Amino acid sequence: MTVALNTTALSEVRPATQPAVISVQHLRHVYGDRKALDGVSFEVYPAEIFGLLGPNGSGKTTMFRILSTLMLPVDGRAVIMGFDAARQPDQVRKQIGVVFQAPSIDVKLTAAENLRHVGHLYGLKGKDLSARINETLSRVGLLDRANEPAETFSGGMQRRLELAKGLLHRPAVLLLDEPTTGLDPGARRDLWQYLSILRDEQGVTIIVTTHLMEEAERCGRLAILSEGHLVALGTPTELKQEIGGDVILLEAKDPESLAKRVSARFGVETAVIDGKVRLEREQGHRFVPDVVEAFPGEIESLTVAKPTLEDVFIHRTGHRFWTEDQAGSETAAKKDKKKKKH
């Protein structure tokens, strides 16, 4: 796979000439008068792990619902394996496996019973279905608990059962909505390892929504959403390379004033984000003594760091991933989401 590192066309890197598995075209959606998605377009290629990264309210859950055919978009198209999600939902549904953030297993039934009912929904039956159930349970490591009620499973095991449900009919595309919610770090690692195996050994195309940067780092390619807009698209490495060098953060009593003066003195673009002066600079460590000497006593703390995905986010949107209001009203947003989800 050759990669063209052309800075102007960073968002258009694509492997050879492979047709897109998923093509999202100018997708628009509103909840009442609130714009959830505002003309988002991107493509997903075969056998990649594609991430949809964004804070709450960014539109990634809406995108997930549209792609999984739970919802019709107000405008635009989502084409999966050649089928339009709005006009040919059943065809799309045969190709996709869905793992929801909300629990979707029936805890009163055993693992095998859960899978049996799901199998029937996909036209599987009889011996073929039984064989698949065993195979899938064994892959997710639940075969020895096949006949126990799901309510006796731990959180991680229930999540594995959800995964099994999504994979039972061997879909070409797997959609996961914040799949590591509520999992401990070991279980998270295991899940991601398993997703990589799925991609490498079976060529499954995987789309993951997440609000965690660390997870987004593990994706092959990323779409970053903010307030319904696509603000970045590319591999994590490419996106971070866009940032010219290191990211430097300065804390001072009067950040605004300092920002202006640093800018004037060194000819760099500065911004005040979250009360800190932020700038990007090649070879940041060389800049440190210069700036400290230029403004003696004013700089209370200074951080030099390699760019992260959050820096990419800030670079593109001009504000932090979690603003104060967002972080505080996260619960309010969740309640709001639940109401709209109906």
Added chain:
Amino acid sequence: MATRTEALPNVPAATSVGTLIPALSLWKREVVRFYRNRSRVIGVIASPLLFWLVIGSGFGSSFRANSAAGSQNYLTFFYTGALTMIVLFTAIFTMMSVIEDRNEGFLLSVLVAPVNRSVIVLGKVLGGATLAAGQGIVFLVFAPLIGVHFTLVSFVLTCLTIFLIAFSLTALGFIIAWPMDSTQAFHAIINLFLIPLWLLSGAMFSIAHASRWIALVMRLNPLTYGTEALRDLLFPASAPADFTFATSFGILAVFTAIMFGVAFLVANRRTTKPAA
């Protein structure tokens, strides 16, 4: 990129999944789930049973239904209403699960499966109706205690009538519950609509002696005909001349068909709202 040792994921053939097997599957799931929920099973039988015994005996002989061939005490009169109450309560349980299941639950999986929406209706409504009818038929065990004698024909017709009542109530519950967001709203509907529906169906008092406007409302209530049909079968001697069995049963059947049709329509509607 690692070389793939297994075949590429198979793209399923473009045959449609069909309706029967998924529907039967969901039906079975409804029944299994209900009986694994011990406390619900007890609650659904015990409350109406208790209600019947306590209220029926409480009234004792202070109530005499004026009917052609002798009078009934309240225990006997109320039996039919208690039976329909069991059916109603079971139907309500199924409908709660529609709401609960949909945002967080198994129904999510059904909504993204390549099955016709009708499968959901069939599975849930048939499942719920089977449960409700089953519980009602079990209640018939107490019928001989109050002097009911069954012939084969009357027993079969009774079971059929109970099934129709169960079916129509479950379908009605489905229509109400499907567009709903939370079970709180549904609780309000239960108290403001479903329970009055039952109260005004001839369960607790006879239509024959009710005051004018209540009697009118009762005549408009489809459940009244179900109750009357049951009374006709259980107590043929004391049937009021108002409705013949044929009329009551006929109206009940039509009501059931309409409810089922509307339930289909409701489930098949796709809008731009979430999870419709």
